[in-house]
Amino acid sequence: MGLRLRLPQKTSPRSPSYLLLCLLALSFFSFTALLFYKVDDFITQTKTLAGHNLEPTPWHIFPRKSFSEASRRSQAYRILQCSYFSCPYKPVLEPKSLLSDSVSGRRTQQPKCPDVFRWIQRDLEPWGETGVTKEHVEKAKESAAFRVVILSGKLYVDLFYACVQSRMMFTVWGILQLLNKYPGMVPDVDMMFDCMDKPIINRTEPQSFPAPLFRYCTNEAHLDIPFPDWSFWGWSETNLRPWDEEFGDIKQGSKRSSWGSKQPRAYWKGNPDVVSPIRMELMKCNHSRLWGAQIMRQNWAEEAKGGFEQSKLSNQCNHRYKIYAEGYAWSVSLKYIMSCGSMTLIISPEFEDFFSRGLLPKENYWPVSTTDLCRSIKFAVDWGNANPSDAEAIGKRGQGYMESISMNRVYDYMFHLIIEYSKLQKFKPEKPYSAKEVCEGSLLCFAEQKERDLLERSRAVPSLDRPCKLPDEDRSILQRLIQQKKKTTEDVRNMEMTRTERSS
Numbered sequence: 001m002g003l004r005l006r007l008p009q010k011t012s013p014r015s016p017s018y019l020l021l022c023l024l025a026l027s028f029f030s031f032t033a034l035l036f037y038k039v040d041d042f043i044t045q046t047k048t049l050a051g052h053n054l055e056p057t058p059w060h061i062f063p064r065k066s067f068s069e070a071s072r073r074s075q076a077y078r079i080l081q082c083s084y085f086s087c088p089y090k091p092v093l094e095p096k097s098l099l100s101d102s103v104s105g106r107r108t109q110q111p112k113c114p115d116v117f118r119w120i121q122r123d124l125e126p127w128g129e130t131g132v133t134k135e136h137v138e139k140a141k142e143s144a145a146f147r148v149v150i151l152s153g154k155l156y157v158d159l160f161y162a163c164v165q166s167r168m169m170f171t172v173w174g175i176l177q178l179l180n181k182y183p184g185m186v187p188d189v190d191m192m193f194d195c196m197d198k199p200i201i202n203r204t205e206p207q208s209f210p211a212p213l214f215r216y217c218t219n220e221a222h223l224d225i226p227f228p229d230w231s232f233w234g235w236s237e238t239n240l241r242p243w244d245e246e247f248g249d250i251k252q253g254s255k256r257s258s259w260g261s262k263q264p265r266a267y268w269k270g271n272p273d274v275v276s277p278i279r280m281e282l283m284k285c286n287h288s289r290l291w292g293a294q295i296m297r298q299n300w301a302e303e304a305k306g307g308f309e310q311s312k313l314s315n316q317c318n319h320r321y322k323i324y325a326e327g328y329a330w331s332v333s334l335k336y337i338m339s340c341g342s343m344t345l346i347i348s349p350e351f352e353d354f355f356s357r358g359l360l361p362k363e364n365y366w367p368v369s370t371t372d373l374c375r376s377i378k379f380a381v382d383w384g385n386a387n388p389s390d391a392e393a394i395g396k397r398g399q400g401y402m403e404s405i406s407m408n409r410v411y412d413y414m415f416h417l418i419i420e421y422s423k424l425q426k427f428k429p430e431k432p433y434s435a436k437e438v439c440e441g442s443l444l445c446f447a448e449q450k451e452r453d454l455l456e457r458s459r460a461v462p463s464l465d466r467p468c469k470l471p472d473e474d475r476s477i478l479q480r481l482i483q484q485k486k487k488t489t490e491d492v493r494n495m496e497m498t499r500t501e502r503s504s
């Protein structure tokens with residue numbers, strides 16, 4: 001009897017510890033299942049600056065970006081890490097008093113901003129009386145791909161739609177660098193951005209209140225507010241480096257041949273397949289003797305295979321005349337074309353970006369007409385070859401103009417535009433519920449190697465110089481410039497007509 005072992009109670013199916021074990025196992029499994037489910041949910045829901053889970057803008061469809069990552073889990077891990085664990089905690093900076101001279105260490109000299117900055121006030125005029133209300137911003141949201149909110153120097157971005165290629169990443173990077181450059185000086189602001197090419201806020205359509213929408217270009221018929229485009233920080237897909245670097249190289253390349261040894265013809269190289277009637281038209285002018293023009297087709301897929309050797313911009317300054325033709329809307333190519341110091345033949349553009357509005361015909365470019373395009377190009381070439389020193393001077397001033405739009409001035413443009421816009425805000429900006437903080441770490445975390453390389457090269461450091469001084473508002477100066485531009489362009493048209501009549 002003494003040998004009889006007392007059976008432990010574990011045989012009892014009703015034992016509470018057994019139940020507990022079952023319960024634990026069950027909850028473990030369901031937790032894991034939930035986790036997997038959640039991870040899945042997470043990857044399909046978290047929107048990112050790289051374009052994860054974002055649909056193309058409905059008002060301009062383009063192919064969705066595909067992500068190469070091997071497994072969903074590694075993708076989820078990356079999204080999780082980049083979105084939530086990449087911004088270090090930083091104490092909130094008290095905004096310093098704007099533009100105060102007391103900012104420690106900052107030099108006090110303050111250059112005057114170029115005249116083209118006068119457009120900032122004009123662009124914001126539609127909200128001059130009403131101010132920008134929450135309702136205005138909500139209306140702009142209907143046409144926006146993303147929203148940028150700056151609060152005490154921190155950047156929050158709310159993503160609605162994808163942007164083509166890496167536009168969004170580079171645009172947001174540019175704003176982050178502005179915060180780097182002028183720490184504590186950028187005011188709280190709430191801005192809606194679209195990143196597709198064409199402006200859409202119709203100026204003449206009767207509207208009780210127009211939507212303040214930022215994008216890369218605009219024109220007289222629209223109220224979209226132009227903002228420097230992504231390419232100033234680099235354009236990974238076409239191998240373009242940050243603007244300062246690219247400009248320096250092109251200028252260097254332009255010195256390799258003197259004016260006299262440059263080919264006395266007009267040159268264009270680009271992609272005609274971008275739904276651009278004017279570029280298609282331009283293809284017909286490809287005849288050196290007949291039209292004095294050489295038109296070359298750029299095949300980006302081929303160029304990419306060849307490491308972009310053939311498309312190096314610094315090797316494309318061997319002609320006395322270079323043609324600018326718009327693409328689907330404005331084209332980022334303008335600044336590189338003008339940097340060559342050749343006389344730029346601008347085919348009458350429909351759209352303008354923030355800096356092109358400061359160009360003046362016969363001063364820093366030559367206006368070419370869209371009607372009878374080839375003949376108009378030929379006229380410009382003949383005029384230049386008959387007046388070589390004038391043509392050279394126009395080319396040099398064009399290059400000088402681009403030099404004046406240095407990265408410092410690009411940041412200053414953004415700075416003043418944001419300040420003037422924020423003055424109009426009738427409400428205190430707040431972080432939208434769905435917006436996420438974006439910092440350098442979180443943005444770089446999503447960048448591919450090539451993008452990261454460009455982004456890091458275009459990093460801005462805190463400026464010792466103050467931003468340039470915005471000219472006082474003076475409508476008449478701008479009005480005069482616009483009139484002068486119109487008149488000179490008409491004069492050139494008349495010169496052309498006179499010659500055509502004489503020769504026919």
Ligand SMILES: *[C@@H]1O[C@H](CO)[C@@H](O)[C@H](O)[C@H]1NC(C)=O
Nearest residue numbers: 200202203204205206221222
């Ligand atoms: C703007 O709206 C007006 C009036 O509805 C219309 O006639 C005009 O074509 C529109 N402009 C553009 C550029 O869409």
Ligand SMILES: *[C@@H]1O[C@H](CO)[C@@H](O)[C@H](O)[C@H]1NC(C)=O
Nearest residue numbers: 283286287288294295296297
């Ligand atoms: C233009 O003409 C040149 C020389 O004849 C040729 O090499 C080039 O491919 C032509 N360009 C186009 C776009 O057809």
